[in-house]
Amino acid sequence: MEQLPPFAAWRFLGAVEGFEVVYTAPGELRGHTSAIEAGQAYAVRYDIRFDEQWRTREVNISTDTVVGPQEVRLAADGSGNWTVNDQPRLDLHGLMDVDLEASACTNTFPVHRLHLPTGETVRAPAVYVQALDLTVRRLDQAYRRLDADRFHYTSEGGFEAVLRYDDSLLIIDYPGIAVRFA
Numbered sequence: 001m002e003q004l005p006p007f008a009a010w011r012f013l014g015a016v017e018g019f020e021v022v023y024t025a026p027g028e029l030r031g032h033t034s035a036i037e038a039g040q041a042y043a044v045r046y047d048i049r050f051d052e053q054w055r056t057r058e059v060n061i062s063t064d065t066v067v068g069p070q071e072v073r074l075a076a077d078g079s080g081n082w083t084v085n086d087q088p089r090l091d092l093h094g095l096m097d098v099d100l101e102a103s104a105c106t107n108t109f110p111v112h113r114l115h116l117p118t119g120e121t122v123r124a125p126a127v128y129v130q131a132l133d134l135t136v137r138r139l140d141q142a143y144r145r146l147d148a149d150r151f152h153y154t155s156e157g158g159f160e161a162v163l164r165y166d167d168s169l170l171i172i173d174y175p176g177i178a179v180r181f182a
Contacts, residue, residue, distance in 0.1 A: 004168045009182040010104045020178065022105045027051065033102040035131070040065065042131050044102040051078055054113035056098045056127070063102075063134055072134040074098065074127060082127060084136050092138060095127050099139055102131035104171050104178035107153070111169050116145040121152075 004024040012018045018035025033044040042065045049058040059074040075083045082092040097109040110124040121144035128139035141155040146162065149172075154160040164173040172180045 004108075004170055005166075007182070008105065008170055008180055010171075010174075010178040010180050012104075012178050014176045016177070020102070020104055022103075029105060031103060031105065033131070035102065037131070040132060042102070044100070044131055046100060046103065048098060048106070050109065053078075054109055055096050056109060059098050059129070061100065061129055061134060063131060065132055070134050072129065072136060074129075074136065076127075089136070092127050092136075095125055095138065097124060097126040099126040099128050099141070100131070101129060104174050104180070107163060107174065108165075108170050110141075110143055111145075111151060111165065114143070116143065116151075118145050118147055120145055 007021065007023050010020045012035055016035050016037045018033060020031060020033040022029050022031035027050055029048045031046050035042060042063055044061065044063045047060045048056060050056050055078045056076050057078060062069060062071045073085055080094040080096060082089045082095065096113065098106060100106045114122055114124065116122060121142055123142045125138055125140045127136060129136050139155060144152040146152055149165045151163045153163050161175045163171055166172050
């Protein structure tokens, strides 16, 4: 498993104002996000556990907004089967990664897991968790490796950006979304 820095921090840019801090350990990312989006404030805490192949195995997320706190728990068996709050979710079958709307760093999972050669494109749909209400759904997305530290990223709805990563494949620049400052 590639060694990540012990912590990292991002400042959100564009539609979301705020920041994210993540602490890393082998097989775990623990993070916090505080932000305002479309006039609504939220604070999100997450704990993501993953195996040696960078497959998401367990995710605990809590959010706090003006309507009050909420929590959601996801679990995966590493073969694409998911539960949400202990209930099977067949609509998420086959997905390997989690992508948190409130996190820039969750885009590290597919690039670690897939080991793409330069020029190759791969579809990497993910389990997507929205920040304000913790809605869990499928997110269609794809990555194309441009060189050692850049990937062209596309997701449903026509979003695209060139994501830049450090040597440990942790995102540095997510144009229009976030920039890492620590």
